[in-house]
Amino acid sequence: MTVFGSLAIILGMAAVGGVLARLLKLPSVIGYIVAGMALSAVVKIPIIELMGQLGVTLLLFLVGLELPIATLKKIGSTAMVVGIGQIAITFVLGTLIATALGFAVTPAMYIGIALTFGSTVIVVNLLSAKRDLQSLYGRIAIGVLLVQDFVAIGILVVLSGLGQSGFMVGNLFWVIIKSVVLVGLTIWLSEKILPRLFDFVGKTTEVIFVVALAWCLVIAASISHPAVGFTVEIGGFLAGLALANAASNLQIISRVRPLRDFFMTWFFVALGANIALSDIGSIIWPGTILSAFVLIGKPLIVMFILGVMGYKKRVAFLAAVTVAQVSEFSLVILTLALRIGHIDAKVLSLVGFVAIVTMSVSTYLISNAQAIYRKIGKYLWIFERKAKLTDLGTKKEWKNHVVLFGHNRTGTILRPVLQKLGHEVLVVDFDPQIVESLGPQAIYGDVADYDLYDEIGLSSAVAVISTVSDMGDNLQLLEFLKKLKNKPLSIVTADDAREGEILYKRGADYVLVPHTVGGEYLAGILEHHGLSADYFRSPKMRRIFSMS
Structure with missing residues (x-):
């Protein structure tokens, strides 16, 4: 051959x-x-x-x-x-x-x-x-x-x-x-x-x-x-x-x-x-x-x-x-x-x-x-032990609080603002270092862990905010919130407008699309300041963009 x-x-x-x-x-x-x-x-x-x-x-x-x-x-x-x-x-x-x-x-x-x-x-x-x-x-x-x-x-x-x-x-x-x-x-x-x-x-x-x-x-x-x-x-x-x-x-x-x-x-x-x-x-x-x-x-x-x-x-x-x-x-x-x-x-x-x-x-x-x-x-x-990683951070019973899923770049900006408004904020994150650094204000886990929902008191929260853009996880969260007698305010994150529409239809009160918000924010700056090099190079602007 x-x-x-x-x-x-x-x-x-x-x-x-x-x-x-x-x-x-x-x-x-x-x-x-x-x-x-x-x-x-x-x-x-x-x-x-x-x-x-x-x-x-x-x-x-x-x-x-x-x-x-x-x-x-x-x-x-x-x-x-x-x-x-x-x-x-x-x-x-x-x-x-x-x-x-x-x-x-x-x-x-x-x-x-x-x-x-x-x-x-x-x-x-x-x-x-x-x-x-x-x-x-x-x-x-x-x-x-x-x-x-x-x-x-x-x-x-x-x-x-x-x-x-x-x-x-x-x-x-x-x-x-x-x-x-x-x-x-x-x-x-x-x-x-x-x-x-x-x-x-x-x-x-x-x-x-x-x-x-x-x-x-x-x-x-x-x-x-x-x-x-x-x-x-x-x-x-x-x-x-x-x-x-x-x-x-x-x-x-x-x-x-x-x-x-x-x-x-x-x-x-x-x-x-x-x-x-x-x-x-x-x-x-x-x-x-x-x-x-x-x-x-x-x-x-x-x-x-x-x-x-x-x-x-x-x-x-x-x-x-x-x-x-x-x-x-x-x-x-x-x-x-x-x-x-x-x-x-x-x-x-x-x-x-x-x-x-x-x-x-x-x-x-x-x-x-x-x-x-x-x-x-x-x-x-049988595979769980009493000393769980979810014991990292909070051990109190939470009521009338805000649950913040994800202490990422968006979460780090939102948490101090919510606290300044007088709300108790419970952060849920899967990074043990973040949880340990926040102490009693955080718990170890992620938005997809529905076994965690009762432990963090979703049924008694005034608002639930997910900074995680995973579509499936957010849909699961919204489905759980819909079944609650007193449904808290729900704010979730999407990757694009198409996903945002789906999340709205499934019960989200507000959907954050970071790229869209960033574009709208920049458009607003251009309307007020044009292409001013001095403004964009100012320490204030550089500090804002480093946080976003």
Whole structure:
């Protein structure tokens, strides 16, 4: 078969699989894997493996670009504790389950590792579609997934350096030394040399893509040299990490991402091609057990940790559901383990089966998490502890007060004005530092947490103000307020006029559209002062705009 014929068959099958997956509202990754399985039953095409390896190299190149070291500082303590705790517990339990299913120690450990990671890509896409990325549980979930990504990259680096030598103490020590040296050199280059070079190259948009791609492949090839001893995939990651601080890194990301997606399609097709249809019968039973552990066990682990930390059952449940799948990184790790001879193809086939099942089911779970919680939430009290995070701040019984959801830029302006008018103001925010700083005037939570509504006394409030622009959360709040005997004044926030109209129809007394208000305010200034440079440059104007 010609090269073009091979390309046509592979991409044609992948396209069909991706479209069918989308029609079923499943991640396209599942369609690509199934396409590879179907393809393996018809014909063997060696080029798939090479293209898939290039896809993983570009994937890790972009991971390095989008993962500057400063990102670690932005991961909150909650995400760090939950992420590390979930990885450790899942790994131990997953390894024990795999051992009980008859796997040897090393394959069982790899299975345990593979089950620990969740898919950042799938979760971000689903939460973005639900507009929940900025919710309390959304921030926790993304933070936990970032921690998992860091750990997964560390495992890939170690495996890449070990190769076929095995987990001997001396070998592991030497790999760690080489890794530290390479990462240190990469960070030095990213701060001292490469930003200037790529900022110069970035002035020509046509050239920056070619130079960045050449840099990635040259470093990948160099790192994979026997004298260095790592794989091309890790070379791609280090090449990306070295460019993380370049001003032109956003240009590089935007241009490389479509190419990455194209070659990652090949990786998932190749993964499916490695799942022998003849093995399906032997992996269904262990695959079903491991899938059940991922779909049920992992969320329970996360709920337990969040409960111990004081989070309420709703936030714990919604955050926990997001980890109920196997990650793309899990498949990358096992593919590397297969290549260096640590596992056999059956282990990769098994985890591939688990990936298909868990990615499919978790998509449904995440999309319908709110509805599921309403049905089972009353049974989840066991995961709450008496010392809840909602105990941060207020413990008094509130009456005739104003409830202010969100102490953001708008909230910080409104609160002192309301207090000046003689109103008691109760702030509800999901930032513990804000709650602690406000003391008894604040409580920990968010507008979507309807279990909190009774605790903050909405039924006895004179006004409820939401500075959060999430449409679904505000509709939920308005629906609750409509049922009250004495409905308080309701002021909510919308992203645009269309959403504002919907909120008015659902009972809002006033809808704040920040961009519209800002435009009207600026128009009023122009009417009175024109384009007076002295007025706009006055300290008074700069103070006002810095607060808005």
